[in-house]
Amino acid sequence: MKNKLIAFSQRLINWIKKNKIKSAIAFLLLLIYYFSLSRTLFQEPYSTVIESKEGELLGAKIAGDGQWRFPAQDSVPDKFKKCIVYFEDEYFYKHPGFNPVAMVNAIRQNRKAGKVVRGGSTLTQQVIRLSRKGKGRTYFEKIIELILATRLELGYSKNEILELYAAHAPFGGNVVGLEMAAWRYFGVQSNQLSWAESATLAVLPNAPSLIYPGKNQIRLLQKRNRLLLKLNHEGIIDKQTYELSIDEPLPQKPYNLPQIAPHLLERVAKNEEGTRVKTTLDFTLQNRVNQIAKYYYNQYRQNEVSNLAILVIDVQNRNVISYVGNAPTDGDHQKDVDIIDAPRSTGSILKPLLYAAMLDDGELLPNTLVADVPTQIAGYTPQNFNLTFDGAVPAHRALSRSLNIPAVLMLQDFGVNKFYEELQKFQLSDIDKSPDHYGLSLILGGAESNLWDLCRTYSNLSSTVNYFNKSHGKYRTKEFTELNYKNDFQPDFGSESEQKNILGAGSIWLTYNAMEEVNRPEGDEAWKFYDSSLKIAWKTGTSFGNRDAWAIGTNSRYVVGIWVGNATGEGRPTLTGVTSAAPILFDVFNLLPRQRWFGIPYEDLNEVEVCSQSGHLAKEGCPKIKQWVTKKGKTTTVCPYHKTVHLDQTGQFQVNSSCESVENIVTKNWFILPPVMAWYYKSKHIEYLPLPPFKEDCIGTQTVAMDFIYPKTNSKIYLTKDFNSEVQPVIFKIAYAQREKQLFWYVDHVYKGVTKVFHEKSIIMSAGFHYVTVVDESGNEISRKVEIVRE
Missing domain, CATH: 2.60.40.10 (Immunoglobulins)
Incomplete structure (x- = not known):
């Protein structure tokens, strides 16, 4: 065999040498033949299609030319494959792109009838004809199609040719391709079509006008049933399947495409128009979250609140598992606006980030008393939502109750510039003005952010704690990564590191513990007393003028973000984070599997003694309790509010050696707050005792006039x-x-x-x-x- 090949090669070389002109012409023709077929057969625009992670259709957007043309699938369903081959081209798997016998028979029959009654084109030729749309049906064009068909057969497999045909065949009206036809006429995916449905669609490209409802039903039925009978005779389907199939009705009223995640569809179309994207959305969850969105929209629109958004994230991989960009409202109320990306006033939603940053920096302990008194700073006068004052409140309670004045005073201590830089690390893209522009209002809604960025921030924080515990004290260099909605995307979290990214696991865990104490919405006030209560860290926010209501919550596996309001920016008096956004938050969390609470990141915490009254590090004489604090928490100040006082035996008067013998003096540590803090604090704490007065006969201590x-x-x-x-x-x-x-x-x-x-x-x-x-x-x-x- 080898010798024969060598001999043939030698003869070919000798022939080329003797016939150089003929050889050159042959080579040129081969070159033309090779490049005669375009690398991209079809230049038409495609519809943008999104699917759930299970492969269920979530929605589609019509192609730029007004046609419903889905991108080609990787495979053609076997039922349709057999139907189209037996109907259009029985010798498809045997011919090289054209069928000479079929062509001769077609010419004879057409001449005899005096008109075109039969076509001799193979499926391969039909693919070429579809790619050369607009070309006349002449014999010259037939020759070109034949040549290109053979070239197509050389470059593509039979299955690939069928995929091209199924994706570009006309199915009536502006429906192009099998996948769209299956949805339009039967409301299912192509792989779910029955034999009767597959046969119906197989005969349509041959005569797409037959599909119009109420017209040509008898002709369409006859063509379908003849194909089913042929499949039965060929042994493709058995007699029972045939008899059941011919009893199936023809399609009538066209089905509407699903629109289960319309705003995510627009997001995909904006970035990847004309593609089919398998998303990370959970099909069942998305439908149920849509139902929740519809329910609350119907409730809130009675109070002239028309828009809301819901985003659910899987912390493990940052996958978006539910995406509701807006309420099912109407065009007059901005139904097409994707609120998830829209910059809105943050209200109090940034307070946990300040609290965590101060814990992480060693400027605060969880129970440290923070002033809650009337405050005016350079003309800026913050107010608590309920317009009351506590005098002094533990920092974690100030966060859980979302008190504005403590938050402003904490920001003043931490520094606006410093906190602004912290927020930039979280990549909150809408906080893009200078720190001076925001000032202290930065913590009370003076800045804008969006639901996507905020949910990403909390997802990354939650994952930081999870991985730290899983790896026994390690972080990952790229923990703070982008959210993802593509099912085939694998995030890169970088390598293990001893260094934290932005915040340490200890400060995040302490912050989440404070957020877990937030008061629940109306109707769930007794949540603390239920063993099975839903344990999440969450925060609400309400912007100035009641324009934006926020709620963001997280457990060890999921983050849920909610925004409620009017896309136009119109405020409503009843719109608040607690009353409007929080109920949606808890309803969505109730759809998700229950999760364990975050594990304690012991390697990033220290257990220290703190003053039980002031929350500062305890000094001698303070009543002490043990508490977990961050590593830097050990460097905070010791309690400044406990002072040593000298009392008489009754404890009713302060004394000194001028008015009381030393052996009768009782020494005691007394909890004393500054006057303004004490004024409001004592009204909330009946146990708070002011200092006793000095005895009148004590020298040098008379009460100041x-x-x-x-x-x-x-x-x-x-x-x-x-x-x-x-x-x-x-x-x-x-x-x-x-x-x-x-x-x-x-x-x-x-x-x-x-x-x-x-x-x-x-x-x-x-x-x-x-x-x-x-x-x-x-x-x-x-x-x-x-x-x-x-x-």
Whole structure:
């Protein structure tokens, strides 16, 4: 055999040498033949198609030319394959691209009939004809099709040719391709078609006008049934299958395509138009979340709230498993806007990030008391949502209750610039202005962000804790990665490292513990007492003017993000994170499998003794409890609020050696807050005891003289007006011996400000009886009742 090949090769070389011109022409023809077929047969645009991770159709967007043309599938269903071959081209698997016998028979029959009654084209030729649409049906064109068909057979397998045909054959109207036809006429995927349905679609490309509902039904039925009979005779289907198939009805009213994730579809179309994307969405979960979105939309629209968004993330791989970009509203209420990407005012949703950053930096402990008092900073006056003050509140409670004033004071201590840089590490893309632009309002909704970025942030934080515990104290270099909606994407989390990414696992875990204490929505107030209660770390947010309601929650496996509001930015008085977004959050979490709480990251925590009253590191004399803190938490300040005082035997008076014998003096550590904090704190904590006064005969410790200069006891003050008829403030005056000390002013238990050196205070008053109270830095106070009369 080898010798024969060598001999043939030698003869061929000799022939080429003797016939150079003929050889050149033959080579040129071969070259033309080889390049005659375009690398891309079909240039038409395709529909954008998205599927769930299970392969279920979630939605599709029509192609740019107005045709419903799905991208080619990797395989053609076996039923349709057999139907189309037996109907169009029985010798498909045997011929080289054309069938000369069929062509001759077709020419004879057409000449005899005087018109075209039969075609002789193979499926391969039909693929070429479809790719050369618009070309005339001439004999010359037939010759070109024949040549290209043989070239197609050389470059493609039979199955690939069938795939091209199935993807580009016309099926009536603007329906192109088997996959779209299966959905349009039968409402199922092509691999779910029955024999009768497959046969119906197999005969359609031959005469696509037959499909129009109510027309040509008899002709279409006859063609389908003849094909089914042929399949029965050829042994492809048995007699029972044949008899059942011919009883199946023909398609009538066209089916609408599923639109289960329309906003994700638009997102995919924007980035990858004309492709088929198998997403990470869970088909069942997406449908159930859609039902929740519809239910709450119908509830909220009665209060003129028209939009909402829901995003669910699998923490393990950052996969998006449910994506609801907007409520099922209408065009007048921006139904096509994808809220998940829209920048909206953050409200309080960034507070956990500040809390975690301060824990991580060793500037705070979970129980550290934070001031909650009337505050004015450079003209900025934050207010708590309920317009009340606690005086002082543990930091974790300030977070769980979402108190605004403690958050602002914490941000002031941490630094706006520093926190801004922290947020940039999380890649919150909409926080793109300078720190000075936001100022302290950054923590109360002065900045904007979007649901995608925020859910990504919490997913990465949750995964940090999970991996740290799993790896016994290690991090991953690329833990903070992007969310993903493509099913075939494998995230790269980098390599193991001793170094944290942004926040340590300990600070994240402590933050989540604080967030887990957040008050639940109405109807679930007793959640703490249920053994099976849903344990998640979550935070709500409400923007200024009640324009945006947020809720974001996480457990060790999932993150759920909710936004509710109006896409137009119109606020509604009843719209808040707790009342509007949180109920949706818990309903979605109830759809998800229950998860264990985050494991304790012991390697990133220290157990220390803290003062049970102040939350600071305990010093000698403080009542102590043990608590987990971050590694840097050991460097925070010791308790500044416990002071040593000397009392008499009764404990009712402070004393010193000038008024009490040393052996009778009782030494005690006393919890003392600064005056303004103490003023509000004692109203919430009946156990808080002010310092006892000194005995009158103690030398050098007499109570500092402090009295009202104006007004006098039981005074009646008449309000005056200026030349513009505006009511003028009342000016109160205090005589105080220690001019360098500060005095704190209150009207009816409401803080009005502070004075120093010159103790005069202008206060706008309303008509009626009021109590004016002044407190010095040592906690001494005086009060006066006045009557304000309007002239």
